[in-house]
Amino acid sequence: MNWKITLSEPDIGIEELEAVKKVFASNWFTMGSITLDFENKFAQMTNTKYAFAVTNCTAALHLANLALGIIEGDEVIVPALTFVASANASRYTGAKVVFADSISENDLTVCPEHIESLITERTKAITVVHYAGFSCDMKAVLNIAKKYDLKIIEDCAHSPLAQCELDGGKLYLGGIGDIGCFSFFGNKNMTTAEGGMITTNDDELATKLKLLRSHGMTSLTFDRHKGHQSGYDVVSLGLNYRIDELRSAIGLVQLDKLENFNEQRREVFKLYVKYLSGNDNIIVPFKDRDLNLATPHIMPVIVKNSIEKIKSALKEAGIQTSKHYDLIPTFTLYRDEPFTSQIEHIENILTLPMSQKLTEEDVKYICCVINSI
Template sequence: MAGWSVPLADVTVDEADIAAVADVYRSGWLSMGPRTEELEGAFATYTGARHALAVANGTAALHLICLAAGLAVSDEVVVPSLTFVATVNAIAYTGATPVFADVAGLTEPWLSAAAAEAAITPRTKAVMTMAYGGHAGETAALRELCERRGLLLLEDAAHAAGSRLGGRHLGTFGRAGAFSLFSNKNLAVGEGGLLVTDDDDLAARARLLRSHGMTTLTWDRHRGHASGYDVVALGFNYRIDEPRAALATRRLARLDAENAARRELDARYRRAFGELGVTCALAPAGGLESSHHLFAIVLDEGADRDTFRAALAERGVQTSVHYPPVHGFSIYAGARAELPVTDAYAARAVTLPLFAHMTREQQDRVIDAVAAQGRGAPTAARR
C-alpha cells in the first residue's frame, strides 16, 4: 500500500543535514577521511568505548567483530534465532557454527541467559546477544555467564544507539558491539555501521580487515603519513564514505533528543493499550534508558495476524513482524532448533509504527485501529 497515513518508520533530513553532505562533495575528498575520523571520535565518546570504527553497513560491523574476535571453523556461537538474519550470517561467514537458543518470554523477546547456558558445549567460544528493540534484556546476566564460563560476549546493538543500562551503553558490555545506520534505525544515514570495543588488539585487527588488509589508507598517504602499503591479511572493502559519515555525525548530535521523543510515544502507547487490555512487549526496566527502536504488541494465541495487519493497513497504518525466526529459513534448516518461545512470539507479535517525529494524530490513528480490532474476534491479547 503506497502513501501510508502512518508509516512504520520515517526519517527526516533537514536542510542543515543536506548542507553538511553538500560540503563534503564540495571538498573533493569523498572516501574515508576526516569526516569518518570525526564520526568515530564522536561515537566513541558517546558510547564510552575506547575505539569506534565506521564501516559500510551494520552487517560489515557484525562480520568484523566476529572475525576480529577470532571466531573460526571449529567454534560454536550461541545466538538468538529471533533477530535479523545478518546477526547469524556474520557468525557463519567466519566458518563458526551458530547454535540457536530461545528468548526469555512472550513479552521479553531477547536471548535468555538460562537458555544460552543450556546451549553451551565444549566447542562454544562466544555468545552473540541482540538488543531487541533497544532493550537491554538479559545483557548483564549474559555478561556474567560469559565471564564465568570463559566465553566471549559479542553484541548486536543494531537497535541500541542511545540505549544504556545503569549508565553503560549497550554494545560495550562484551568484547565488541556492532551498530547499524540503516535507514529505519534511530541513527539513520541509509547504509552504514559502527563497531565499538575497548580491546586494542581487536580494534587494530578490525581496522586492518576493514580495508583489504592494507597497512595504510589512502587518507594516510594523502596527508603524507605514509608513502606505500603492504597487504598483511585477507581483508574486505568495508569502508564507509565521507558524505554518510558527515550525516551520521550530525544526526548523532540529536539522537538523545529523538530517543526521548520515542520514549514519550512508547509511554503513551502503553497507557492507551493498558486501558484496552492489549499486551505490549519490551516493558521498561529499572536502570534501562532504551532507544525505543521498536514498539510491539502480542496477539492472542490463535489470532489471525494477517487479518489483523490487513485491517490496520486498510486504515493506512503500516505494521511489520520482527522477525521471522532465522532457524526457520531454508539455509539454517539443518540446525533443527526447538525454540518454543521464539516460535510463539514470532507467530503472534506485530510491530506498530514508532518514529521520533510521529504526531499525536498519527499515534491516535494507530491506537484507534488496534482498538477497532479489539472489539471483534480474533482480538489483541488481553491481560
C-alpha cells in the same frame, strides 16, 4: 502503497544536506578527517575507547567474528529472534550458529539460561541483540561468558545510546561485551542511508578490526594523501568495509540529534502503552522496563488472537505494519537445526509504526483501529 502512517521514517534534513555539500566542496570523498571526527564523537558518546565506521552493521558483525578468531568448526550462540544478519555474520566464517530463545512474552531479549544450556566445547562466542532498543540481561551474559571463557558480540543495531544498569552504574551498550556493532540503515534511530559502526575497548581487537576493515593494509589512501605514509604492507586477509566522507558527514549531524530522537521515541512508546493498556488481546513487551535506559527502535507487540483481522484492519486504515521477526531457524537456510520456542504467541509478533515523527494523534489512531477488533 500510499500509507497514511509508514512503519518508520528517516528524520534527515537541511543540516545533513549542508554537511554533504561541504564534503563536495572539499573534493575528498573517501574515508578521511570527517570519518575520524564521526568515529571519535561516536566513541565519546558511547563511552568506548575505539569506534570504527563501516559500510553497514552486517559488515561490523562480520568483522567482529573475524577479529575474535571465529573459524569453521566453532559454534556461536545467537538469538533466534533477530534479523538474519546477526546469524549470517558467524556463518560467513564457517562457524555453526546455535539459536537461543527469548526470555518471555514481556521480555523478548535472549534468555541467559537458555544460552548456558547450549554451550558445548566448541562454543566460542555469544552474539546478543538489544532487541527493539532494550538491553539484554548483560549481567547474566557477562557471568556466563566469564564462566565458560566466551567472547561477547553486542548487536546494537536497535540500541544506539541505550544503556543498562550494571554494578550499580549505567553503562552504554556496545562497550560492555568485547565488540559492539551498530547500524545506520535508513530505518534506524539515526541514519547515514547505509552505514555502521564497530566499537571496542580492547587495544588488540581495535588493531585487528581497523586492518580487517581495509584489506589488511597498514595505511589508508588518506594517510598517503596527507603525506603521513608513503606506502603500505598487507598483514591480514582484510575486506573493503570502509564508509565514506559523505555518509560520515551525515552521521555527525545525526549524532547531534540522536539523544533527542531517542527521547521522542520513548514518548511514542509511552503513548502506545497508554492507548493499548485496556486491550487484553495485546501484550506490549518491555512495558515494565526503565524506559530511560532504552532507545525504542521498533514497536513489536504480541497479538494473542485474531492477528490477521488486526493486520487487515490496520492496512485498510493506511497503517503499515511488519513482523520483527520470523525466527531465524524457520528460514530454509537455517532449518537444519531443530528449534522450538518456549514463548507463547511468539509467531504472533506484529510490528507497529515507530519513529520520532509520530504524533499522539497518530498513535491514538493506530491503537483505536487495533482496539476496535
